[in-house]
Amino acid sequence: MSDAAVIEPVAPAAPADDRLAALEPLRGTTVVVKYGGHAMTDDGLRRAFAQDVVALRRAGVRPVVVHGGGPQIGAHLDRLGLKSRFLQGLRVTTEETMEVVRMVLSGKVQKELVGLLNEDGPYAVGLSGEDGHTLTAVKRYAEVGGECVDIGLVGDVTRVNTAVVRILLDSGHIPVVSSVGRGEDGQVYNVNADTAAGALAAALGTRALVVLTDVAGLYADWPRSDRVVARIGARELERLLPGLDGGMGPKMEACLRAVRSGVAAVRVLDGRAPHALLDGLTGAVGTGTTIVPD
Numbered sequence: 001m002s003d004a005a006v007i008e009p010v011a012p013a014a015p016a017d018d019r020l021a022a023l024e025p026l027r028g029t030t031v032v033v034k035y036g037g038h039a040m041t042d043d044g045l046r047r048a049f050a051q052d053v054v055a056l057r058r059a060g061v062r063p064v065v066v067h068g069g070g071p072q073i074g075a076h077l078d079r080l081g082l083k084s085r086f087l088q089g090l091r092v093t094t095e096e097t098m099e100v101v102r103m104v105l106s107g108k109v110q111k112e113l114v115g116l117l118n119e120d121g122p123y124a125v126g127l128s129g130e131d132g133h134t135l136t137a138v139k140r141y142a143e144v145g146g147e148c149v150d151i152g153l154v155g156d157v158t159r160v161n162t163a164v165v166r167i168l169l170d171s172g173h174i175p176v177v178s179s180v181g182r183g184e185d186g187q188v189y190n191v192n193a194d195t196a197a198g199a200l201a202a203a204l205g206t207r208a209l210v211v212l213t214d215v216a217g218l219y220a221d222w223p224r225s226d227r228v229v230a231r232i233g234a235r236e237l238e239r240l241l242p243g244l245d246g247g248m249g250p251k252m253e254a255c256l257r258a259v260r261s262g263v264a265a266v267r268v269l270d271g272r273a274p275h276a277l278l279d280g281l282t283g284a285v286g287t288g289t290t291i292v293p294d
C-alpha cells in the first residue's frame with residue numbers, strides 16, 4: 001500500500017498528557033470496544049464516547065468499535081407496529097424483523113456513530129459483519145428447559161475474517177462494525193453485538209476487549225442487590241452463566257468465550273458515565289467488572 005493511502009498521524013491534542021502516559025502500554029495494540037445500545041441512547045454520552053475513541057486513536061492505540069442497537073431496533077419495530085420478544089437475551093428474529101435489524105444497525109446506528117467519530121478527521125469507516133465475510137454466522141437456537149427453541153434468524157459466529165478490519169487499522173482508520181453476520185448459504189443473521197465483539201476480539205488476537213453497557217458491571221446477586229463483581233475468572237463465570245437474565249446472558253457468554261480464546265482481559269464498564277471508556281482504560285476510575293482467564 002502506498003503512503004498516500006495511510007492517514008497521517010494526528011498530533012495528540014487529547015487526551016491530556018497524564019492520560020496519554022496511562023495509555024502508553026496500549027500504544028500499538030488493538031482494543032475492541034463493544035458499544036451497547038442502551039449506553040448509546042443519550043446524545044451527550046454518544047459524543048463523549050466518540051471523543052474517547054478518537055483520543056485512543058490519537059494516542060496510538062488501534063480501536064475497533066463493534067456496536068449494538070437493541071433499543072433503536074425496538075423503537076423502529078414499534079413504529080412499524082411489529083412486535084418482537086427476547087428469549088435468553090436474544091431477539092426472536094423473523095425475516096421481517098431481520099430486514100429492520102439490518103437497516104437500523106448498518107444504515108442508521110452505524111452511520112450516526114461513524115459521523116460522530118469523523119467530526120475531527122477522516123477516521124471511522126463503517127462495515128457490516130456481512131462485508132468481506134467479516135462475520136460468518138450459523139443459525140443458533142435458544143435452550144429453554146433443556147429444549148432447543150427456534151428463534152428464527154439469530155446467528156452465532158463460526159468464523160471471522162479479519163482482513164478488512166486489519167487493512168483499515170493498518171491505514172490508521174477506526175473500523176466500526178455492525179453485528180450482522182452472513183451464513184455460508186448467503187442468509188443474513190442477527191448476531192448479538194456482544195457475541196460479535198467477543199468473536200472479533202479473539203480473532204484479532206487483541207489483549208483487551210472493553211464492553212460498555214447500561215449497568216455498573218456484572219451484579220453479584222441481581223436483581224436483589226447491585227453489588228458489582230470487580231473481577232471474575234472464567235471457571236467461576238461459567239458456573240454463574242445459567243443464572244444470568246436478559247442481555248447479561250449473551251454478554252457474559254461472549255466475555256467467557258473471549259478470555260478462553262486468548263483475550264487477556266475483558267472489562268465491562270458502565271456506559272452511562274460520560275468518558276467511561278477512557279476513564280476505564282487509564283485507570284482514572286476503577287469500576288466495572290474484569291473477566292480474566294483462569
Ligand SMILES: Nc1ncnc2c1ncn2[C@@H]1O[C@H](COP(=O)(O)OP(=O)(O)O)[C@@H](O)[C@H]1O
Pocket residue numbers: 036037038039068070194212213214215217218219220221222244245246247248249251
Ligand atoms: N447479573 C446481572 N448483572 C447486571 N445486569 C444484569 C444481570 N442479569 C441481568 N442483567 C440485565 O442485563 C442488562 C444488560 O444487558 P443488555 O440490555 O443487553 O445491555 P447492552 O444494551 O449494553 O448490550 C442490564 O440492564 C440488566 O437488566
Ligand SMILES: CC(=O)N[C@@H](CCC(=O)OP(=O)(O)O)C(=O)O
Pocket residue numbers: 035036037038067068069070071073089090091101154155179190191192193194247
Ligand atoms: C440476536 C439479538 O438479540 N441481536 C440484537 C442485535 C443488537 C444488539 O445486540 O444490541 P445491544 O448491544 O444494544 O443489545 C438485537 O436484535 O437487539
